[in-house]
Amino acid sequence: MQFLTLFLLTICSVGAIAQAQQRTYCNPMDISYRYNFEQLNEKISYRSGADPVIINHKGEYYLFVTIQGGWWHSKDMVNWKYIVPDKWPMEDMCAPAALSVRDTLYLFQSTFEQRPIFYSTEPDKGKLKFLNRWLPRLPKDIGPWDPALFHDDDTDKWYMYWGSSNVYPIFGAELDKGRNLTYAGQKPAEAYKAMLWLDPYKHGWERFGPNHSDPFKPFTEGAWMTKYNGNYYLQYGAPGTEYNVYGNGTYVGKDPLGPFEYAPYNPIAYKPGGFATGCGHGNTFQDNFGNYWNTGTTWIGHNWGMERRIVMNPAGFDKDNQMFVNTRFGDFPHYLPTKSWTTPSGQNRDALFTGWMLLSYRKPVVASSTFRASGVDSLSADKTTDENPRTFWVAKQNKPGETLTLDLGAEREIRAVQIDYIDYKQTIYDSDSTVYTQFKILTSTDRKKWEIVSDLTETSDRKEPKRDRACAYVELNSRKDGKPIRARYVRYEHVYVAGSHLAINAFRVFGNGLGNVPVTPAMLTAKRQKDQRNADLSWSKVPGAVGYNIRWGIAPDKLYQTYQFWNDEPNTFELRALNVGVPYYFAIEAFDENGVSALSKVVNDGSGLGKP
Template identity: 75%
Template sequence: MKNTVLKRALLLCLLFFVVSSSYSQPRTYCNPMDISYRYNFEQLNERISYRSGADPVIINHKVGGRPGEYFLFVTISGGWWKSRDLVNWQFVVPDKWPMEDMCAPAALSVRDTLFLFQSTFEQRPIFYSTEPEKGKLKFYNRWLPRLPKDIGPWDPALFHDPDTDRWFMYWGSSNVYPIFGAELDHRRRLTYMNPEPSKAYQPMFWLDPWQHGWERFGPNHSDPIKPFTEGAWMTKYNGKYYLQYGAPGTEYNVYANGTYIGKDPLGPFEYAPYNPIAYKPGGYATGTGHGNTFQDNFGNYWNTGTTWLGIVWGMERRIMMHPAGFGKDDQLYVNTRFGDFPHRLATQKWQNSNDLFTGWMLLNYKKTVTASSTLDTMRAELTVDENPRTFWVPTNNKPGETLTTDLGADHDIRAVQVNYVDYKNTVFDSDSTVYTQFRLYVSRDGKKWNRIADLTSEPKRDRACAYVELPGAVRARYVRYEHVYTAGPYVAINGFRVFGNGLGKAPATPVKLTVVRQKDQRNADLSWQKVPGAVGYNILWGIARDKLYQTYQIWNDQPNQLELRALNVGVPYYFAIESFNENGVSTVSEVMGPR
């Protein structure tokens, strides 16, 4: 009897440790970013309610000799976020907005001061703050002069050259106009260096989709609509200026970031042959365009961007963040391989950005999933198909509604991500009534359940992309989501994603990869032999055998062929492939090339 009581006490202590520890300092993150995406007024007149995050800029703001604090600025959010570790983000409400909210804001930190500017076609001021963590803003200048009609600056970026103490601004958001650049006069409070508005700016470059396949619009670059360039950003590295831009448009899976390189902040600029630098056309969170590049407190580079939802509103989006860097030949790259799977937080300068990938695999892709109730055709299985535009809705938004996924066998579970969408929502402002709560349970037999996470025991906050990392591996076959609260009349989940590792072997390396470059060199036809037991594949390519920086993720239940339409004319490419399943990742195949 005493042994039984002791065992029960030890079990309760263990469960308490698991649940309480799940709210300790996280060691990993998962895209889309887990921030309190805001409801906003953008579509209030149309009575369309949705949370969204777009046009992200993360600034490492350093004051004195202290480690920097990160500030995230996002379109029409009524404020900004601050973080010390790039994963725990606290929303900052400004003491007052000096005017209307900001679209695609530009932000810059120079000598203990954070500068902020909004997209505009009118006269607008540049603001500054020496206490952004407190939400304090002041006018740096009152009115940046208005430029000629339709020129902007929309989607601006501010840049300070520390070696010359010169200041610049870049911008562009159009399928007619190029990316523009202008020098700013610091002696006159950062107004344009040339006071004549028609001469204050100059073109930097235009899109060239006839030479750059990835700049073509549409799903997999298949739409003849003239593409858009937007989201300028400047990074200086090793004496070179990397002017970055987003293309070909927010919609679809191919939203990407590219770069031109120059020896002067205003050019001339040359197109980098390894473009795009940030590209994620496959997987759950596709697209990663219109963001910025920044360094963390360890000297590592990161690149931000936007992944498209487009369910409730065409511009409905979430935020992505991927490790980036410069190669030995100063090639700027962004690593999107397994970009929406869990990654480690950086705690030091990394040598290889692939080392940040945890190796925790997606365990429930199209596995059996059941729900406590279902509204119309919005079925439970739509939460595990890795399609962000399909979702489950229960009959009522009430506590106790459940989703239960059967992994098919015991797995070591390490993390769970729950992604929400705003189906027929009626919320138009993020106030104290807007927050997310749920519980997570696991079971080995489908009968006895243990709780592994409880968001009701943590401070209330809204988590449209809630990522829950467990303190250690929990072995189970079943995982259950139990709903507690979200704002609005419905709860809608488009991603119930369980990560960890199976107890079997990783799949074999794919063979018989073939690559045929089409007559139109922007395109190539790929095929490979399917691997038994594989869940999916990563097509890897680049401009050298050791620079396979690009990734296209394909699921095994899709055809084993791909028309890749993202290549640059006149550039030879190298290709390889790897497979993955719940247990791990195969070795990479022999590299083919050049093609």
């Protein structure tokens, strides 16, 4: 019987796994996150990646991330090759600054000591050189930590911004290119000045804690500067990386060193709901078609508070120069850009969303085995479909052939699969050639006859590059007739992952059902509280919906913010992310496996702030 099953699998898989150019990506980003040695002394092992900077350098992309021993290089923003510097000059870089000017890429690390700025004309080969030997030291505790380099193309002047603290502000200083980008003009202690401070008493989203519920003093960090249409957008992350509400805001000015004004539409990047929550501390860059993107950090936080991953989201500026970042369905598949998404009437904000919906939410899944740990309630397979990155399944053994089998309940069009691994009681403290990921994805309509639709292993006729894929995303090819794969069952078959345990926190399947999209939710209400930083929201649930997007903004046609909720969560919520003195407008949409409803009628917050 086993031979017959294997024979059927072999016959069904012929020609089914030809590799095609991937057209889409999905957050968290699918890169080879490195094992982090920060907690070596505490014997805590975990992959991590945070504080991203993506630079478009001569039409190719370079990704720099905290404490990774190198950087990544890509020509298409989806396939990222890890680059190790030819000679790493000193300790690894935390929250590095990177900048491309003409034919040169510049790189500088976070520091409270004297450190050099590096440059490279061959970053694809990992070659670094010293631009200066030591940037002069600033006063104690000032930094520059979490630095950002900025070159003003119109004036040919250089600047640096930095800050990472719940005591100090974001700082800025001009740099002297004639002196190899050391501080310009004054003595180092006089060369910088404060750019902005957090004000959680007026800016609800700057409050600390989950859903801004902790009175602890918030943190600001992750400065970045973007110039657009004569305005300077000084960006910053807040209120803390270890929460779902970690986002990016901006101040706007007419000069690189200010004065700056707080943007009333803040935060610009915000994703408190869904699977990959949080998107703060990143950068803004343009792709080869002129489209803007914003990167950020999403939180895992199971093994350690700083266990994180990387996200990138489409961004832009509207006709009023308002900066925005689109996080609507931000952890669902999106197309890679092939052209500008700007239209004559403005930004087509949702141009890259594939419309592939999440098919796996809380669907039944069966594991081949489950590890039983003393004092642990559950490491069971159902944790892989609950959209919580901090719950997970652990196999009894880390060996080839372990499986997860997901039942979608009915046939669906299946477009993509994401497998997110998590580290459970690992003892790996550095990534080497033994750290890589291999698996297969199979589908079936009847759970008897299986077809291999993705094979990330080595075969006799094809060699799949070995790399670690903690957030492995696989776009599935269409059938030979051009139609998408249709199946009811989806199976993960394990081949290899480094370490003692196989642990998966998400088995996510994307595609489309074969029915109608849900109806628009009714009875949306929004009532601003006496504390204007908060508003009470409620709506009527839609039978059969998977979830909802509450969309809001500072005008009826500027609903740029999104908070995602699941249908099995309450239909009332206290939103605590608003700015004092600013009117807000709200709408809601429902989504399920078939698609997204029409947007509801826009309602105001009842505060009267928007009335003349």
